[in-house]
Amino acid sequence: MPAIAKVEPLTTARTLRGPFDYRLPAALAEVEVGALLVVPFGRRRVLGVVVDLASESSIPPERLAAPINALEQGVPADLVRLAHWIADEYCSTPARALGLVLPPGAGTGPSPRVRARSALAAELTTEGAAALDDRARLGTRQRAALEALRAADAPLAAAELPGGHATARRLAERGLVALERRARPRRPRHESVGSAAPAESPPLTPAQAAALAPVEAAIAAGRAERLLLHGVTGSGKTEVYLSAAEAALARGRSAIVLVPEIALTPQIVARFAARFGDTVAVLHSRMGRGQRYDEWRRLRSGEARVCVGPRSAVFAPLADLGLVVVDEEHDASYKHEGDPRYDARRVAQHRAAAAGAVLLAGSATPRPESWRELPRVGLPERVDGRPLPPVEVVDMRGAAHALHPRTREALERVRRERRKAIVLLNRRGWSNFLSCRSCGRVWECPHCDVALVLHRAEQTVACHHCGHREPAVERCGACGSLSVARHGAGTERLEHELADAFAGDPGFPVFRLDSDTVAGRGGAAGLLTSFDAAGAGVLLGTQMVAKGHDFPDVTLAVVLDADATLRFPDFRAEERTFALVAQLAGRAGRGPGGGRVLVQTLAPEAPSIARAAHHDAAGFLEDELARREALRYPPFADLIRVVCASAQPGAAAEACGAVARRLGTPPAAAVLGPAPLFRLRGRERSQLVVKAGDRAAAVRAVAEAVAAVAADRAHRRAQFSVDVDPQ
Ligand code: ADP
Ligand code: ZN
Ligand code: ZN
Numbered sequence: 001m002p003a004i005a006k007v008e009p010l011t012t013a014r015t016l017r018g019p020f021d022y023r024l025p026a027a028l029a030e031v032e033v034g035a036l037l038v039v040p041f042g043r044r045r046v047l048g049v050v051v052d053l054a055s056e057s058s059i060p061p062e063r064l065a066a067p068i069n070a071l072e073q074g075v076p077a078d079l080v081r082l083a084h085w086i087a088d089e090y091c092s093t094p095a096r097a098l099g100l101v102l103p104p105g106a107g108t109g110p111s112p113r114v115r116a117r118s119a120l121a122a123e124l125t126t127e128g129a130a131a132l133d134d135r136a137r138l139g140t141r142q143r144a145a146l147e148a149l150r151a152a153d154a155p156l157a158a159a160e161l162p163g164g165h166a167t168a169r170r171l172a173e174r175g176l177v178a179l180e181r182r183a184r185p186r187r188p189r190h191e192s193v194g195s196a197a198p199a200e201s202p203p204l205t206p207a208q209a210a211a212l213a214p215v216e217a218a219i220a221a222g223r224a225e226r227l228l229l230h231g232v233t234g235s236g237k238t239e240v241y242l243s244a245a246e247a248a249l250a251r252g253r254s255a256i257v258l259v260p261e262i263a264l265t266p267q268i269v270a271r272f273a274a275r276f277g278d279t280v281a282v283l284h285s286r287m288g289r290g291q292r293y294d295e296w297r298r299l300r301s302g303e304a305r306v307c308v309g310p311r312s313a314v315f316a317p318l319a320d321l322g323l324v325v326v327d328e329e330h331d332a333s334y335k336h337e338g339d340p341r342y343d344a345r346r347v348a349q350h351r352a353a354a355a356g357a358v359l360l361a362g363s364a365t366p367r368p369e370s371w372r373e374l375p376r377v378g379l380p381e382r383v384d385g386r387p388l389p390p391v392e393v394v395d396m397r398g399a400a401h402a403l404h405p406r407t408r409e410a411l412e413r414v415r416r417e418r419r420k421a422i423v424l425l426n427r428r429g430w431s432n433f434l435s436c437r438s439c440g441r442v443w444e445c446p447h448c449d450v451a452l453v454l455h456r457a458e459q460t461v462a463c464h465h466c467g468h469r470e471p472a473v474e475r476c477g478a479c480g481s482l483s484v485a486r487h488g489a490g491t492e493r494l495e496h497e498l499a500d501a502f503a504g505d506p507g508f509p510v511f512r513l514d515s516d517t518v519a520g521r522g523g524a525a526g527l528l529t530s531f532d533a534a535g536a537g538v539l540l541g542t543q544m545v546a547k548g549h550d551f552p553d554v555t556l557a558v559v560l561d562a563d564a565t566l567r568f569p570d571f572r573a574e575e576r577t578f579a580l581v582a583q584l585a586g587r588a589g590r591g592p593g594g595g596r597v598l599v600q601t602l603a604p605e606a607p608s609i610a611r612a613a614h615h616d617a618a619g620f621l622e623d624e625l626a627r628r629e630a631l632r633y634p635p636f637a638d639l640i641r642v643v644c645a646s647a648q649p650g651a652a653a654e655a656c657g658a659v660a661r662r663l664g665t666p667p668a669a670a671v672l673g674p675a676p677l678f679r680l681r682g683r684e685r686s687q688l689v690v691k692a693g694d695r696a697a698a699v700r701a702v703a704e705a706v707a708a709v710a711a712d713r714a715h716r717r718a719q720f721s722v723d724v725d726p727q
Helices: 077-089 094-100 126-133 140-152 164-173 206-221 237-250 266-279 289-301 311-315 344-355 368-373 405-416 491-501 523-533 562-567 573-585 607-613 617-631 651-663 695-711
Strands: 004-009 020-023 036-041 044-054 118-124 177-183 226-231 254-258 280-282 306-309 321-326 358-363 376-379 391-395 420-424 433-436 453-455 460-462 469-471 484-487 510-513 537-541 554-559 596-601 638-646 669-680 683-692 719-724
Touching: 004 036, 004 094, 020 036, 044 077, 044 094, 077 094, 077 344, 118 140, 118 164, 126 140, 140 164, 140 177, 164 177, 206 226, 206 237, 206 321, 206 358, 206 376, 226 237, 226 368, 237 254, 237 266, 237 321, 237 358, 254 311, 254 344, 266 280, 266 306, 280 289, 306 311, 311 344, 321 344, 344 358, 368 617, 391 405, 391 607, 405 420, 405 491, 405 554, 405 596, 420 573, 491 510, 491 537, 510 523, 523 537, 554 573, 562 573, 562 596, 562 607, 573 596, 573 607, 573 617, 596 607, 607 617, 638 651, 638 669, 638 695, 651 669, 651 683, 651 695, 683 695, 695 719
Parallel strands: 226 358, 226 376, 254 306, 254 321, 280 306, 321 358, 391 596, 420 537, 420 554, 510 537, 554 596
Antiparallel strands: 004 020, 004 044, 036 044, 118 177, 433 484, 453 460, 460 469, 638 683, 638 719, 669 683
16 A cells, blocks of 8 residues: 655755655545645645655655645646656656646645635425425515525525525524535636527538548547648638537547637637537636636536636646647647746647547648648638638838728728728837937837837837836937937827728727737727627737637728738748738638738738738648758757846856857757847847757757756856747
């Protein structure tokens, strides 16, 4: 019988190497792998996860401490294994990776911040019913309470009966009702935006049925297959996910459905909720902690068998997993930007493979990686048979205004025809930078080497990298000149211009959707609902407007400055630009009004823009893969990025150089850098990029080199971060 628990204490210290042995007292003899224990650790009490059990320890039992207590909920053993895999795969620590799979609210402190909620329920007994019939002597409230219970013919919450708890208890003492404590989970409400979600599944189109067939076959056979569902926007992918989840449930298996940022995708959540009712649990960060905890428990207990949520839902505590869906698999939000820097798409693949589950990734604009690696099923046409809207590329070279005359004309036509338009400009604020017309000084962030962006309504200039804000001044601090030039236009300024242009038509409102306007709970859903409810109007915003919204009355989609994403020095620039333009184009023409797309750009010949204008994902992906192969970029090599940062001048570059020397050149890899990055949050930065042929070996080599340099006192002023598969 195991008497020793190997416990990983959940501390963030990188140098700590667990697990540590604890002696299990009789009261805790039943703990299993995944149990959460509060343990004495040095002079502190910390929360720890049982990662293994043993019958003996190399340390004499009298020197082993015993845990203090166990939390009511532990995590499944397979998630403990998944966390260890993540720690290795992404150069993190077991403790940090285990932090990802904990029940919501468990945190790292010794006492959980949330508990299950329960309520006292009252049920009428036969004696109670007899008392009503026999006109027994009862107080007014007691009689009212019994009558309420009889009318309901079901147990009711004691607190809601006439007379409340006190009356219910008195009735219970007389044997007229039975009281029982019942779990009362907090459930989220699912806002529905756009067309109402039908509970019944429509008959699948032949293309949908053909796409579903291999998924169903693999689920039925219990094969851990991976599939890419390449379907143009509006082709009915969500319906395939719903049917695939039904197939998994029918076989007694469970399903996880990953979606990008949930605030922007309430429609898909509403559709799953309508189809599966209480069998669905939703997990996302905008829910209260209590709600998340209760949804988590419903998954853990098996009451809920389908989990819908953003990247962290890949850790849903579901047993018998049969299907993992990754919707909009191209979306950058699947990558976690904090230690561990995991990619939920890769974690989903690993988890599905370990569980014998099918992985179904879907997108209209798949990643080159998925295009090359996964077998494909396709939905080449929209469900309603409507053609994809024609796309016109508008050459902006030499244009004087943010909006081309053709774009203005098209918007004006939408207004006249009482339709809707979506306009994408991937830049917040009023103007991107300010400069002094006399001395040329540019307003820059004091902590980062980047220009500050004007936010006119707030009268501030803000850094979009560190959040620094300062009052917008009208005078140059260097030369005193009053002449300040504002360059470029962001969503705030464009909103102003559009509102001005349509000021004469109150029935044609302009809605702005960006992270400045959706701060606070339900912000994005509220805006999307208003746009949906309006008879006509414009939705303007950042990439948020290009997500999977389904508004049938949008007849015009416009992308401004489409090549902005191309100007980033990044090998994914082409991929991102293509996806943004193609996704936005997919928002138009979903209804009987038809559709039209305008793409304003300074780079009309760029392949990503030209291919997107022809809705040619396959052509784009083939070219892009050829380019990546020639340059040895993913999926033909794996990238690992090391960033050293320090507030002390020169320290970051020195530390990065030391990592590079230690690393040498790992077999089958190329090392680029050290190269300086722009200063961020007051710290200089330097980076190293490893292009690896042998992923596992390179990750190991980098982890060792970084650990050695980080432990060297000469580099104690530098902080290190390692990002495997950087985005
Ligand atoms: P996608 O996820 O590919 O963008 P959706 O699944 O949202 O596409 O489908 C687009 C629209 O077509 C939705 O309004 C959906 O309800 C509808 N739809 C999907 N499949 C069918 C079907 N088989 N029969 C009728 N309508 C369907
Ligand atoms: Zn000046
Ligand atoms: Zn800054």
